[in-house]
Amino acid sequence: MLISKLGEFGLIDRLRKATRLDSSVIKGIGDDCAVLKYDKAKFQLFTCDMLVEGVDFSSRAQPYLIGRKAIAVSISDIAACAGIPHYCLVSLGVPKNTSVEFIDKLYKGMVEIANKYKINICGGDLSRAQKLTIDVSMLGLVEKKNLVLRGGAKKGDIIFVTGRLGGSIYGKHFKFTPRIKEAQFLTKNYKINSMIDISDGLIQDLSQILKESRAGAVIYEELIPQSRAARNLSDALYSGEDFELLFTMPPQEAARLIRKKLKFIHLIGAIVKQGCGLILVDRKNKGETIQAKGFRHF
Amino acid sequence: MLISKLGEFGLIDRLRKATRLDSSVIKGIGDDCAVLKYDKAKFQLFTCDMLVEGVDFSSRAQPYLIGRKAIAVSISDIAACAGIPHYCLVSLGVPKNTSVEFIDKLYKGMVEIANKYKINICGGDLSRAQKLTIDVSMLGLVEKKNLVLRGGAKKGDIIFVTGRLGGSIYGKHFKFTPRIKEAQFLTKNYKINSMIDISDGLIQDLSQILKESRAGAVIYEELIPQSRAARNLSDALYSGEDFELLFTMPPQEAARLIRKKLKFIHLIGAIVKQGCGLILVDRKNKGETIQAKGFRHF
Numbered sequence: 001m002l003i004s005k006l007g008e009f010g011l012i013d014r015l016r017k018a019t020r021l022d023s024s025v026i027k028g029i030g031d032d033c034a035v036l037k038y039d040k041a042k043f044q045l046f047t048c049d050m051l052v053e054g055v056d057f058s059s060r061a062q063p064y065l066i067g068r069k070a071i072a073v074s075i076s077d078i079a080a081c082a083g084i085p086h087y088c089l090v091s092l093g094v095p096k097n098t099s100v101e102f103i104d105k106l107y108k109g110m111v112e113i114a115n116k117y118k119i120n121i122c123g124g125d126l127s128r129a130q131k132l133t134i135d136v137s138m139l140g141l142v143e144k145k146n147l148v149l150r151g152g153a154k155k156g157d158i159i160f161v162t163g164r165l166g167g168s169i170y171g172k173h174f175k176f177t178p179r180i181k182e183a184q185f186l187t188k189n190y191k192i193n194s195m196i197d198i199s200d201g202l203i204q205d206l207s208q209i210l211k212e213s214r215a216g217a218v219i220y221e222e223l224i225p226q227s228r229a230a231r232n233l234s235d236a237l238y239s240g241e242d243f244e245l246l247f248t249m250p251p252q253e254a255a256r257l258i259r260k261k262l263k264f265i266h267l268i269g270a271i272v273k274q275g276c277g278l279i280l281v282d283r284k285n286k287g288e289t290i291q292a293k294g295f296r297h298f
Numbered sequence: 299m300l301i302s303k304l305g306e307f308g309l310i311d312r313l314r315k316a317t318r319l320d321s322s323v324i325k326g327i328g329d330d331c332a333v334l335k336y337d338k339a340k341f342q343l344f345t346c347d348m349l350v351e352g353v354d355f356s357s358r359a360q361p362y363l364i365g366r367k368a369i370a371v372s373i374s375d376i377a378a379c380a381g382i383p384h385y386c387l388v389s390l391g392v393p394k395n396t397s398v399e400f401i402d403k404l405y406k407g408m409v410e411i412a413n414k415y416k417i418n419i420c421g422g423d424l425s426r427a428q429k430l431t432i433d434v435s436m437l438g439l440v441e442k443k444n445l446v447l448r449g450g451a452k453k454g455d456i457i458f459v460t461g462r463l464g465g466s467i468y469g470k471h472f473k474f475t476p477r478i479k480e481a482q483f484l485t486k487n488y489k490i491n492s493m494i495d496i497s498d499g500l501i502q503d504l505s506q507i508l509k510e511s512r513a514g515a516v517i518y519e520e521l522i523p524q525s526r527a528a529r530n531l532s533d534a535l536y537s538g539e540d541f542e543l544l545f546t547m548p549p550q551e552a553a554r555l556i557r558k559k560l561k562f563i564h565l566i567g568a569i570v571k572q573g574c575g576l577i578l579v580d581r582k583n584k585g586e587t588i589q590a591k592g593f594r595h596f
Contacts, residue, residue, distance in 0.1 A: 001398045008424055011401060015388070018409045019419045025385070027420075034420035036385060036437075039337070048435055050389040050425045087323070087334060090313070091348040091389075091433040096596065100299045103309060111316045121317045122325075122332035126306055127348045128595045130429055135389040137346055137435030139334075297426040298394065 008296045030212065031149050032080035032197060033140070043144055045085075047077040048137040055297070057174075059132075063102045065174040066134070067109025073199070074138040075117055075178035076243045080197035081149065082187040083142035084180065087120045090136055093129025106134075117180065146187040148247070151212035153194035157271035158254035159217060162264050163244040165202055165237075166230025173241035182264065183245060190257055195247040201238040204294025205246055207278060216276035219269030222283050237280075240295035306594045328510065329447050330378035330495060331438070341442055343383075345375040346435040353595070355472075357430075361400045363472040364432070365407025371497070372436040373415055373476035374541045378495040379447065380485040381440035382478065385418045388434055391427025404432075415478065444485040446545070449510035451492035455569035456552035457515060460562050461542040463500055463535075464528025471539035480562065481543060488555055493545040499536040502592025503544055505576060514574035517567030520581050535578075538593035 003011055016029040026043055027035035033045040051073070053059055057066050071088065078085040090110065094103070114121050119138070162182050179197070186192055194213055198205045202224070210217055226236040248271055249257065257265060272279075279287045301309055314327040324333035324341055331343040349371070351357055355364050369386065376383040388408065392401070412419050417436070460480050477495070484490055492511055496503045500522070508515055524534040546569055547555065555563060570577075577585045 002394075003392065003396050003398055003401060004394060006398050011398075011424060012422075014398075014402070015405050015419070015422070018405050020409075020413055021418045021420060022416070025418050025420050028418065029421050031421075034385065034387065036420070046385060046387060046435075046437065047421065048387045048389050048423050048433070050391055050423045050431075050433065052391055052425050052427045052431075054428075055426050087332065087344060089332065089344060089346045089435055091346045091435075093348055093350055093431060094301065094596075096300075096302060098301050100301055100304050100309075100312075103301060104312070107313050107316050111318075115318055118320070120319045120323050120326065121313070122319060122323050122334070123327050123329075123345065124310075124313070125346050125348045125433070126309060126595055127350050128353050129350045129431065130352075131427070133348075133350075133391060133427065133431055135346070135348065135423070135433035135435075137344075137387055137389075137433075139344065139437075297424055298392075 004298045008298045011298065027149055032077040035081065035147065038141065041144060042141045043147055045078050045081050045083040045140040045142055047074055048135055049073045049077065050133065050135040053132040063105035064109040067106040068113050069174050070134040070136050071110050071113045072176060072178050074136045075180060076197045078138060078140040079178050079180045079183040080195055080245060081142055082146045082183045083140040085117055085119045085138050085140040087122050088136050088138040090121060090124035090134065092124065093127045093133035095130060095132060096128060148187060148192045148195040150194055150196050150209050153209050153213035153215045153248040153271045155215060155271055155273055156251055157193050157248035158251055158267060159219065159248050159269045159271060161225065161244050161246050161266050161268055164225040164227035165242050165244065166227050166235035166239055168239060168241040170229040172229065176243045178243065179245045186247065190249055190253045193248050193250065195245055198242040198244050198246050200240045201294030202246065203237050203290060204292050207292035210278060214274050216272045216274050216278060217269055218272055218279045218281060220281045223266065223268045225266040238294050302596045306596045309596065325447055330375040333379065333445065336439065339442060340439045341445055343376050343379050343381040343438040343440055345372055346433055347371045347375065348431065348433040351430040361403035362407040365404040366411050367472050368432040368434050369408050369411045370474060370476050372434045373478060374495045376436060376438040377476050377478045377481040378493055378543060379440055380444045380481045381438040383415055383417050383436055383438040385420050386434050386436040388419060388422035388432065390422065391425045391431035393428060393430060394426060446485060446490045446493040448492055448494050448507050451507050451511035451513045451546040451569045453513060453569055453571055454549055455491050455546035456549055456565060457517065457546050457567045457569060459523065459542050459544050459564050459566055462523040462525035463540050463542065464525050464533035464537055466537060466539040468527040470527065474541045476541065477543045484545065488547055488551045491546050491548065493543055496540040496542045496544050498538045499592030500544065501535050501588060502590050505590035508576060512572050514570045514572050514576060515567055516570055516577045516579060518579045521564065521566045523564040536592050
């Protein structure tokens with residue numbers, strides 16, 4: 001049987017089932033970050049992201065932007081758990097015929113965004129490879145009381161996204177600002193029940209929240225904030241790499257948040273009971289159950 | 299200019315120079331692990347290793363052994379800093395036509411050695427790739443008083459290795475036992491001034507100690523412990539992936555250690571002043587200065 005039959009999430013589940021975890025692991029495989037015991041007030045967050053030439057960026061992409069993105073995607077994972085990033089390691093697989101100028105620009109992209117977020121690039125590994133491959137592993141900290149995971153959505157929660165969705169492939173996936181500040185603002189001032197960063201598309205990542213929370217959701221076509229680069233609704237729903245936050249909170253909290261009239265906050269729907277599945281209501285007020293679909297490696 | 303001209307270590311130095319570190323980083327790029335502030339008694343160790351098909355293992359290698367090795371090499375890095383490993387993440391780049399059976403065996407190899415060392419596999423990333431690529435990032439802890447780095451070798455130190463060297467390519471690189479126990483024994487009972495794991499060959503890794511410690515060394519051909527698989531002395535000196543510990547300690551401590559007559563401990567030489575370089579004394583008692591040489595990716 002080929003892995004394409006099992007799919008990306010099937011493969012991950014298979015590893016999750018095979019592993020044994022001790023009680024110092026608050027959350028293992030299956031969230032944006034692993035959550036580990038740290039000290040009285042904080043948990044440690046641990047995450048990694050692998051970018052591969054020809055999959056996550058084209059061979060003609062600017063090295064500066066590739067480097068920037070390699071670090072930014074992991075920052076986004078830390079943001080999704082409401083943490084602050086502190087350290088990272090960079091594993092680089094590099095084709096033999098790469099120029100030093102290319103590597104210098106790649107480093108520059110990494111170092112600039114790392115400095116901006118006060119992240120220490122404190123090690124790594126270098127290997128020969130056929131295609132440029134970058135794996136960044138990152139450590140951060142989160143106040144215990146602020147930690148938000150995918151599995152906490154509750155019936156009645158209102159669903160929000162930060163920013164606008166779709167068309168990231170036309171540029172944003174290289175230049176997005178990881179939502180550290182917004183996640184801090186939200187978790188410090190509101191009770192957030194669940195959160196994820198949108199890397200595989202709104203529908204697929206919302207489905208992750210629903211799966212982990214054993215819940216359903218209703219979202220409204222006319223409320224989905226489409227970015228200028230999005231060609232259509234489908235783009236906003238299914239195309240990946242927006243790196244915006246998708247989160248849910250109780251209605252009273254949502255009301256407080258809405259009153260703030262923050263430009264980057266968009267209400268898109270509500271959490272319902274699991275049996276309802278995921279329903280998209282169109283502009284004629286007709287609901288349709290939709291399947292999880294979005295970017296998958298296999 | 300191609301990166302092959304700058305070389306692997308030149309490339310790493312270039313990133314090291316570009317990065318900015320805060321005071322919570324005890325040791326950044328340039329040792330087996332990054333060393334981070336943790337609590338009163340301990341430092342945190344953070345390391346990663348990337349294995350690429352066709353470079354670190356052949357496409358015909360058994361998946362169980364590939365998985366085992368991917369975890370074992372990072373354990374060896376933690377051992378080299380005298381730490382205990384606790385958590386790891388696994389980033390996998392997998393070709394599309396891979397079978398589920400292959401992945402299951404790969405996982406099995408990872409999980410078994412992780413369980414043996416009580417390491418929690420608590421997350422990862424999965425990506426499509428042309429060649430199987432595995433990057434494992436690992437966290438561990440080390441008692442502050444036990445931490446050993448590459449840069450602490452002192453003139454007069456005696457140089458030791460654990461185990462026998464050379465010919466690892468014929469099997470040991472897949473089946474070696476990371477030297478956690480030995481590193482614990484050594485650092486708990488003796489004053490160790492510097493340590494590294496031999497991954498790129500004795501001479502190259504000893505050169506790393508000498509460079510970081512600003513020291514020279516004299517080693518003796520007849521004292522180099524050759525493994526049965528080693529074809530000749532050169533194999534024991536230059537071939538990589540032995541994953542043994544190379545360490546130095548003051549003479550009085552060395553005398554105590556030698557009196558123990560431990561089978562796995564081999565004295566190979568002594569640290570001298572930097573100006574002497576690295577001298578290999580042959581069986582006719584003739585010294586020859588040798589250049590750092592061993593496995594390099596570029």
